[in-house]
Amino acid sequence: MSTDDAASRTTVDTERLARWLDEHDLPGGDGDLSVSRIQGGSQNQLYELRAGGTRLVLRAAPGHASPERAGRMLREYRLVQALAGSDVPHARAHAASTDTAILGQPFYVMDHIDGWSPMQDSWAAPFDTDLAARAGLATQLVDGIARLSRVDWRAAGLEGYGRPDGFHDRQVDRWLTYLDGYRFRDLPGLDVAAQWLRTHRPRDYRPGILHGDYQFANVMYAHGAPARLAAIIDWEMATIGDPLLDLGWALIAWPPEGDDMVQSRYLDYAGLPPRDDLLEHYATVSGRSVDDIDYYVILARFKLGIVLEQSVARAAASGGDPRVATFDGIVVELIRKAAELARSTSLR
Incomplete structure (x- = not known):
């Protein structure tokens, strides 16, 4: 396992993350996983997960976030989950975790959207x-x-x-x-x-x-x-x-x-x-x-x-x-x- 860009390495425990992905039947659990930080204007942590030809996005609160703000990440996950089956354009959410050993904060994994933002x-x-x-x-x-x-x-x-x-x-x-x-x-x-x-x-x-x-x-x-x-x-x-x-x-x-x-x-x-x-x-x-x-x-x-x-x-x-x-x-x-x-x- 490796990151796409050594300069963007963080404290992500990729082995633990891979096991978590495997437990949730998501790509990357077989060892073919790369993790890279997505740069942008978001105040949250965003990572691209690649496993074979599949791309997913991991979203988490900032590493320094308070427990209250970190909890809002799981609240956000609940909202995105609720949109499943609707005609609202959104990135489908797959699973969430409270295991802070992986990234330092709760997070959830969603689909990667092939597009651009202004x-x-x-x-x-x-x-x-x-x-x-x-x-x-x-x-x-x-x-x-x-x-x-x-x-x-x-x-x-x-x-x-x-x-x-x-x-x-x-x-x-x-x-x-x-x-x-x-x-x-x-x-x-x-x-x-x-x-x-x-x-x-x-x-x-x-x-x-x-x-x-x-x-x-x-x-x-x-x-x-x-x-x-x-x-x-x-x-x-x-x-x-x-x-x-x-x-x-x-x-x-x-x-x-x-x-x-x-x-x-x-x-x-x-x-x-x-x-x-x-x-x-x-x-x-x-x-x-x-x-x-x-x-x-x-x-x-x-x-x-x-x-x-x-x-x-x-x-x-x-x-x-x-x-x-x-x-x-x-x-x-x-x-x-x-x-x-x-x-x-x-x-x-």
Whole structure:
């Protein structure tokens, strides 16, 4: 047994891993196993497992993760398992382990997806130059969560996975309380957005599976045109809540209303269809009303701004961290645009 790249070797106990794979009737248990680290933007540990002509992916929490975060990896596995048999594009999960001697953290093994992700701040060919083809990426992005919203989460065994009752009633206070734990500066527009959210809760709330961080960076596409969503990935923040928040999250900086959000965009939005086109597609596929979409976009900006502000606060307290230097401007922009949309929506 060996790794594909000596520079990427870690503390993976490949012999123990091979025995575990064999116990679960997965390829690699006969000694023909290679393990290599997958580099990327994920904060979790990802490894490619190769055995003969089969490729699998092992996903685990970071080596330094707390027991709570490590436990979320098994929670994520439960969610992905529940999607089996659905029409939601995802990597099929095979088995999970709590044996920390193999990798240092609990993990699970899933299918390898042959595709690409925009998480590296760029579009793959031909979408880098073909704007007509690029438009299909946006439609497919929305199509993925529209399908996810149709999954019968109770029938899929996800009863108790989240707290759907009162979901919107607790959003504002929950995130403001979270912010109070590290707040170190004023965020113009925060109070405006918070007050608007309190008084404009959705009229039609139907619980469903919520990915929790739905964006271009957390999906994979099949190679080549036309655009086809191959898999939704990174389910760590998933819960049972309001699926429409995933739509609002995806549309945080969408044209035309978000065209001035230069800090929050990590991709070139040229060629992407306007928001109204995507809302129509989502409504058709999901069967859900999108009349309250402004609420979800405002909530998404409000929540993401508060989450990112924690990193800004830590960097400020420690003298600066170049990895989060750009978050400062993103937070200010997100909160400003949340308030701006709230004010404009109130006038309609």
